Amino acid sequence: MSSLHFALFFLFFYQFNIVDSSTAFVAPIDRDELTELYTISIFFKTPLESTDLLLDLGGKFSWIDCTPDLYTSRTHHYIQCGGGLCNSLASLACSNCFRPSGPGCHNNSCGLFPENPVIRDSILAQALIDSLALSTTDGRSSGQLGVVPNFVLSCSDASMLRGLPEGASGLAGLGRSNFSLPAQVSSVYASPNLFALCLPSPSSTSSGSAFFNTGGPYYFSPGIDLSSHLVYTPLILNPIGFTIITYYRHPSDEYFIGVTSINVNGNPVEFDHKLLTINKKGFGGTRLSTITPYTVLETSIYNGFIEAFINESATIGLTVTDPVSPFDVCYAASGVSNTRLGPAFPTIDLVMHSEDVFWRMFGANSMVRVAGEEEDGDLWCLGFVDGGENPRSSVVIGGHQMEDNLLQFDLVSQRLGFSSSLLVHNTDCGGFNFTDDPGL
DSSP states (O other), rough: OOOHHHHHHHHHHHHOOOOTOEEEEEEEEEEEETTOEEEEEETTTTTEEEEEEEEETTTTEEEEEOOOOTOOOOOOOOOBSHHHHHHHHOOEEEEOOOSSSBBBOOEEEEOOOOEEETTEOOOEEEEEEEEEEEEOOOOSBEEEEEEEEEEEEEOOOOOGTTOTTTTTTEEEEEEESSSSSHHHHHHTTOOOOOOEEEEEOOTOOEEEEESSSOOOOOEEEEEEGGGGGGGEEEEOOOOSSSOOOTTTTTTOOOOEEEEEEEEETEEEEEGGGGGGGGOOOOOSSSEEEOOOOSSEEEEHHHHHHHHHHHHHHHTOOOOEEEOOOOOEEEGGGGGGOEEETTOOOEEEEOOOOSTTTTEOOOHHHEEEEOOOOOOTTOOEEEEEEOOSOOOSSSSEOHHHHHEEEEEEETTTTEEEEEEEEGGGGOOOOOOOOOOSSSOO
């Protein structure tokens, strides 16, 4: 740690009484209806401001719009190009600026390439250091704010906000990088790199949750500790990264798991299971994404899957009707029974490293309610889409399939904990108790 970093750390410790290494943090997650993306709310800058950022599970680092006059903070400073911190960021460029000095505008500054994964675009911008704060938690409710000093991220500009939910001013990267949001929180507090996500569904009346520095408890209404309902499977490292700007010999910052088969109503789907392994070029396997709205399957997997689903649905008297884009399999909602686990459709299991370890999806996560023509009424459509032949990842588990599921990412033990649907336990991702005013 440089003398500058130490001095700033001491200043924050004195001013805000930084909490100890055993402290857990929580932040609210909201779903944007228009884009079907998720935002996380954190506190940023000095004085602290509530800031909404696009939640990118696989993001290498975070970035924020540094448009002059919009970004003001007493604690921001830049990273000098060629220094140790800049080198550890794998910077590919130095940056100069010909405007008055300010956030995102310094000479001989460390250059980064923030990426917008929604529109697949990137720009050259300057690295930035500022203060960040999250609400502490005892696992039951949110508490006072705890500050993360010297948080490293990238500046950006307004052009990079295209495609993001309205009100989002940047992106929170939660990937496997040492400079992701959870990694930096872990580093500052010398705690295990571990975080959990609970994405809210469209039916949720409250925000979902992101937990940092804690393996539990996670208490949700009506007093259920969800950490006791987790099943674990190994996280798999993809040795080849896939970003707009390629970092030589840098593995992927995204999260992969070892799905070995897919079952519909307990019956295996027929396809070439070699597609579920990652090859030496980084293709194949199963990736989790909060940027992809619905699960995407390689064409041959998709064809076998929808055939199995249609056949199993027929056994309970359900007949397909004309689909609505982007979906290919839809049913008239009037002929489908509703249950506390969503519409009554065949169950879908993603089987992991062992046959008794599987992620089960009920109707609430497999189906999407779509407005049909007035004379036909609403539809229930299978929320999986065709990813084409030879995609980079054979299976991409999308946001809809992760909603109302608790997912714990343990980077120490290299494992994913998953709960399957929380509706089974009579709760959902809106069930955590956020206080109205966290306070310092």
